Amino acid sequence: MAGATAVRVASGGDAVRRLYDRIGEFLIDQRLDAHPANYAFAYHLLANPDGPLAKAVRALTDGGVRLTQRDIEGLGCDLQPTHKSEIPDASPADGLVAQTQMQVEGFQDMVLAMRAETEGFGRDLAESAAAISRSATAGGSAAMIGEVAQITGAMLERVRTAEARLEAATREASELREKLEEARDNARRDPLTELPNRRAFEEAYAAQVATGEILCLAICDVDHFKAVNDQFGHAVGDRVLKAIAAALTEACSGQFVARYGGEEFAILFSAMDAETAGAKLDSARITVAAKRYRLRESDAPLGEITFSAGLTAATPSDTFHAAFQRSDRLLYAAKSAGRNCIRVG
Incomplete structure (x- = not known):
């Protein structure tokens, strides 16, 4: 996959030229503006290629997912986008995966430093025991006792230092666990609609199809969404997406509703036949089509907003790709039939 092969380093006599070529290949593979x-x-x-940024990119692109401009903004590197107006406002959680990876490496460095400071602990302890034995044999001379006291005092100071660093490392580990949990959640959630994202949807399908229960998969696409963005701007388009996400979530309560990407939504209906699932989905379609959307700034009418959908029943033998392709074909059939309708098959 493009993401899996993106992070490689050039080596050899022509390293600079090869690195330059890899940069171009990376931008093309990820479909990023030059x-x-x-x-x-x-x-x-x-x-x-082994740094925290590269590790974070590998985590984000696992499974062939391409980076978005928003991902790059979140990952940081003190870079500013050229077309910031085209990028949604970043949430506080953006870049959490990269930040956590960097903290993990910092934690590892702390542990290594702590080990370096305490590596002589066993040796000093052995020397102290031998000194005590010699002191007892020699009748406990003052010089020997002083040597033992010095070794023991240094050893105790080292123990106190190690304990303090270990306490700090433990606190750091606790914070990292919390951040990792947050990162896992953010990696599977769409920041605009707060719905699960494509990765979460595909994982949910794999988990539920394995149970053998009846499943239906629907793909929904907002009709003429590009025209909304072009005429009214991305901020209005975002509000439309949020409104449709809310309508789908309400009409399909208890089912797995996700934003699959762009203006596409996906729904996984569990323990429900295609007829019942279709009725729920059509209820959402009617709700969206009946609403009269207006511009928040001027109260001017936005015009009719509708979506089309394709819905199919999935069998236990269906791969996600097979079920998705059937739903996608049905979606395009709905588009060809005039939009604002659902095709079930």
């Missing part, structure tokens, strides 16, 4: 911020991001990524 502006300076993305070039700089790719350089930081590819020049240090």
Whole structure:
């Protein structure tokens, strides 16, 4: 996959040229605009393929998922986007995976430093025991007792230092666990609609189809959504997506509703036949089509907003790809039939 092969470093006599070529390949593979911020991001990524940024990118692109401009903004590197108006406002959780990876490496460094400080502990303890034995044999001379006291005092100080660092490392580990849990949740949630995202949906399908229960999979697509964005702007488009997400969630209560990407939503109906699932989905379609949307700023009518959908029953033998392709074909049949309708098959 593009993401899995993206993070490689050039080596050998022609390393600089090869690195330059890899930067271009990376931008093409990830379908990123060739502006300076993305070039700089790719350089930081590819020049240090084992660094925290590269590890974070591998985590985000696992399974062939491509990076988005929003991902790059979240991962940081002190880069600014060239077309910031085209990028949604970043949430506080953006870049959490990269930040956590960096903290993990910092924790590892702390533990290594602590081990380096305490590596002589066993040796000093053995020397102290031998000194005590010699002191007892020699009748406990003052010089020997002083040596023992010095060794023991240094050893105790080292123990106190190790304990303090271990306490700090334990607190750090606790914080990392919390951040990792948050990162896992954010990696599976769409920040705009707060719905599960594509990765979460595909994982849910795999888990539920394995149970053998009846499943139906629906793919919904907002009709003429590009025209909404072009005419009214992305902020209005975002509000439309949130409204449709709310309508789908309410009408399909108890089912797995996700934003699959762009203006596409996906729904996994569990323990429900296609007829019942279709009725629920059609209820959401009617709700969305009946609402009269207006611009918040001027109260001017936005026009009719509708969505089309394809719904199919999934069998235990269906791979996700097979079920998705059937739903997608039905979705396009709904689009061809005039939009604002559902096709079931």
